[in-house]
Amino acid sequence: xxxxxxxxxxxxxxxSGIPCFLGCLFLASSxxxxxxxxxGTIKKSEDPNTVQLSEFVVNSTSDTxxxxxxxxxxxxxxxxxxxxxxxxxxxxxxxxxDIGATDLAQIIAAMTGGTIETPSxxxxxxxGVRLRGVAGTFVYRDGMRGFxxxxxxxxxxVEIIKGPSSFFGGQVQPGGFINYVTKxxxxxxFTALRQSFGSYDTYRTEVENSGAIEAGxxxxxxxxxxxxYQSNGSFREFEHQKKWSPYIALSYPLFRDTTISANxxxxxxxxxxxxxxxxxxxxxxxxxxxxxxxxxKDFNGYxxxxxxxxxxxxxxxxxxxxxxxxxxxxxxxxxxxTHHTRFNPNLxxxxxxxxxxxxxxxxxxxxxxxxxxxxxxxxxxxLLGNWDFEPVKLKAYAxxxxxxxKFMVVNLTSPANSLTxxxxxxxxxxxxxxxxxxxxxxxxxYGIYDALSxxxxxxxxxxxxxxxxxxxxxxxxxxxxxxxxLPTSKFKVNTPHIGASYKITPNVAVFVGKAQSFVPNxxxxxxGTLLDxxxxxxxxVGVKFSEFLGGKLSGTITAFDQEISNTVxxxxxxxxxxxxxxxxxxxxxxxxxxSYRPIPNWRMVVGYSNLESKIVFSPTPAAxxxxxxxxxxxGVNFLSNYSFTTGALxxxxxxxxxxxxxxxxxxxxxxxxxSYNRYPGYKKADVVLNYGAKISNHDVRFSLGLRNVxxxxxxxxxxxxxRNFDGSVSTRF
Numbered sequence: 001x002x003x004x005x006x007x008x009x010x011x012x013x014x015x016s017g018i019p020c021f022l023g024c025l026f027l028a029s030s031x032x033x034x035x036x037x038x039x040g041t042i043k044k045s046e047d048p049n050t051v052q053l054s055e056f057v058v059n060s061t062s063d064t065x066x067x068x069x070x071x072x073x074x075x076x077x078x079x080x081x082x083x084x085x086x087x088x089x090x091x092x093x094x095x096x097x098d099i100g101a102t103d104l105a106q107i108i109a110a111m112t113g114g115t116i117e118t119p120s121x122x123x124x125x126x127x128g129v130r131l132r133g134v135a136g137t138f139v140y141r142d143g144m145r146g147f148x149x150x151x152x153x154x155x156x157x158v159e160i161i162k163g164p165s166s167f168f169g170g171q172v173q174p175g176g177f178i179n180y181v182t183k184x185x186x187x188x189x190f191t192a193l194r195q196s197f198g199s200y201d202t203y204r205t206e207v208e209n210s211g212a213i214e215a216g217x218x219x220x221x222x223x224x225x226x227x228x229y230q231s232n233g234s235f236r237e238f239e240h241q242k243k244w245s246p247y248i249a250l251s252y253p254l255f256r257d258t259t260i261s262a263n264x265x266x267x268x269x270x271x272x273x274x275x276x277x278x279x280x281x282x283x284x285x286x287x288x289x290x291x292x293x294x295x296x297k298d299f300n301g302y303x304x305x306x307x308x309x310x311x312x313x314x315x316x317x318x319x320x321x322x323x324x325x326x327x328x329x330x331x332x333x334x335x336x337x338t339h340h341t342r343f344n345p346n347l348x349x350x351x352x353x354x355x356x357x358x359x360x361x362x363x364x365x366x367x368x369x370x371x372x373x374x375x376x377x378x379x380x381x382x383l384l385g386n387w388d389f390e391p392v393k394l395k396a397y398a399x400x401x402x403x404x405x406k407f408m409v410v411n412l413t414s415p416a417n418s419l420t421x422x423x424x425x426x427x428x429x430x431x432x433x434x435x436x437x438x439x440x441x442x443x444x445x446y447g448i449y450d451a452l453s454x455x456x457x458x459x460x461x462x463x464x465x466x467x468x469x470x471x472x473x474x475x476x477x478x479x480x481x482x483x484x485x486l487p488t489s490k491f492k493v494n495t496p497h498i499g500a501s502y503k504i505t506p507n508v509a510v511f512v513g514k515a516q517s518f519v520p521n522x523x524x525x526x527x528g529t530l531l532d533x534x535x536x537x538x539x540x541v542g543v544k545f546s547e548f549l550g551g552k553l554s555g556t557i558t559a560f561d562q563e564i565s566n567t568v569x570x571x572x573x574x575x576x577x578x579x580x581x582x583x584x585x586x587x588x589x590x591x592x593x594x595s596y597r598p599i600p601n602w603r604m605v606v607g608y609s610n611l612e613s614k615i616v617f618s619p620t621p622a623a624x625x626x627x628x629x630x631x632x633x634x635g636v637n638f639l640s641n642y643s644f645t646t647g648a649l650x651x652x653x654x655x656x657x658x659x660x661x662x663x664x665x666x667x668x669x670x671x672x673x674x675s676y677n678r679y680p681g682y683k684k685a686d687v688v689l690n691y692g693a694k695i696s697n698h699d700v701r702f703s704l705g706l707r708n709v710x711x712x713x714x715x716x717x718x719x720x721x722x723r724n725f726d727g728s729v730s731t732r733f
């Protein structure tokens with residue numbers, strides 16, 4: 001249960017509690033270090049240069065192909081994925097390379113259970129995703145919260161954690177969240193180059209280098225650096241973009257049992273700003289009754305000079321220390337900072353059709369120039385102990401976290417000036433130029449919270465695993481509602497989780513897990529107060545396979561049931577404002593992700609989700625029973641990867657991917673779920689040919705892909721891309 005309290009100065013109380021907690025943590029760890037260590041699972045290395053994997057780090061390069069064996073998502077320390085009582089879908093580096101993804105949205109779209117809310121092309125300042133019918137923009141980086149788009153040049157694996165998971169993630173949506181794991185230094189020496197090209201003048205260059213540098217005293221700095229540059233257009237005009245992103249990761253053994261690691265990524269995007277939102281043409285009177293209208297590809301409702309420039313800096317530093325064979329500590333700092341500038345000459349969206357001439361026009365409103373800055377700063381300390389008391393093995397976790405987030409938006413807006421509508425078929429962007437812009441008032445929103453968490457994992461007789469833990473968050477947020485008005489929302493919330501799994505065989509386990517989540521709702525009530533937090537609780541029951549059937553089958557089959565409370569709805573009595581008023585959704589369904597290798601050189605991956613997500617309570621009776629927006633009842637993902645290992649075609653690989661998405665209700669509020677108000681279902685398939693050869697003693701890989709083979713017309717966040725091709729040449733030495 002969440003209780004909202006009003007206090008005078010919570011920040012002072014938070015700050016005073018932090019040193020006390022850290023002091024207690026240090027004293028406890030020092031005392032424990034003096035106890036005779038029991039046999040543990042963490043072993044010291046006799047070689048100070050040996051690269052060891054921290055209990056708090058997972059790097060998918062330790063796994064092969066598409067299958068992984070360990071994860072930190074869900075419990076915060078490295079754990080065998082088979083025994084985790086939670087549904088986690090993972091895209092490895094090899095999977096990402098095989099599907100040819102160049103942004104995070106393309107990776108999520110290829111995985112089960114996720115629906116893209118925002119297009120992957122221009123205008124996507126943040127990645128909006130629906131997981132199990134719940135929308136959100138939280139994307140975590142190595143377990144730290146961020147909002148910025150990222151480039152895959154730094155990504156080693158992507159994990160989708162399904163369902164409520166606030167114990168791990170803090171403020172997360174009830175449908176789940178995305179955590180991507182960055183590439184970590186491992187001391188291996190190599191250089192990799194990749195040049196890509198494709199339709200719509202698409203070019204992308206990637207370079208990566210890994211190795212170690214002698215640092216004296218028999219120590220080495222291991223490093224991994226990478227960079228990417230991309231330029232591309234679109235099947236529509238006004239959608240050209242350029243982006244570049246350097247990445248660097250370093251690791252250094254300060255002492256025998258202490259390692260410091262750091263990574264940094266910068267992403268710069270310069271884009272034309274095209275209206276990728278769907279335009280709707282009213283068919284009849286009353287609420288709803290719309291049909292999607294595909295605008296001309298040479299038309300931009302924002303005007304011909306609209307643009308967005310986005311700069312993102314991501315920095316992470318961590319120190320891992322092992323007090324004893326059975327006690328480890330990690331202290332981490334992370335900062336995500338994004339600045340973006342947006343210019344819209346027009347803000348038109350509504351289509352009007354002249355009954356006499358048939359001319360179609362789009363209305364226009366003010367010019368808008370927007371400056372926005374987002375900041376996320378996180379400090380975290382994690383302490384992990386493990387003991388072996390046969391037949392029981394224990395792992396105990398304790399953590400503290402402070403998160404500071406600030407969002408500053410400044411709008412510069414001109415008078416309306418009764419702008420002349422644009423003719424869709426014969427646009428003239430120079431008519432009725434807007435007036436001079438006036439400076440808007442800064443509109444900041446920020447929140448601070450502290451969290452304490454703890455949990456226990458118990459393994460009994462090598463087969464039975466119990467997980468339990470809880471997290472207590474204590475924080476506040478505020479947002480200006482007008483002159484000298486700063487409504488403040490305070491929250492105290494406990495989000496426990498409990499679960500168990502049982503290994504039927506060494507390769508098959510059944511599990512059940514129950515967890516809760518929360519996240520503050522954005523927006524204001526009519527009286528100027530902040531909305532109540534969104535809360536969720538859910539249960540997952542399922543079975544997991546790991547290299548089952550002679551190493552051929554891996555995957556997860558899950559049934560789930562979730563409840564969501566305090567969803568945001570429009571205030572029916574006060575347009576422009578929102579309310580929660582206890583509105584709630586009920587979600588239930590089933591999903592599976594299976595990876596099967598019938599023969600050594602053929603891999604198949606199949607995913608399916610069946611989801612029923614409905615509004616079960618709302619102050620507006622007409623909304624009760626409606627499906628949540630943009631939530632398909634059925635979704636299917638498929639991948640087949642076959643490699644020729646002998647004969648004349650040796651070195652050739654054929655990858656076929658496909659996905660099916662059923663119809664979704666568009667709109668929000670009381671928009672009826674009729675055929676006029678649904679995004680139609682669609683099927684889409686891609687084919688990729690890979691060929692590997694050795695040229696001048698270097699391994700070289702050629703790739704050629706045909707996307708949207710059937711040229712299907714579909715809607716996924718925005719209008720889907722027609723049939724197109726891409727290719728690449730890569731080498732590693």
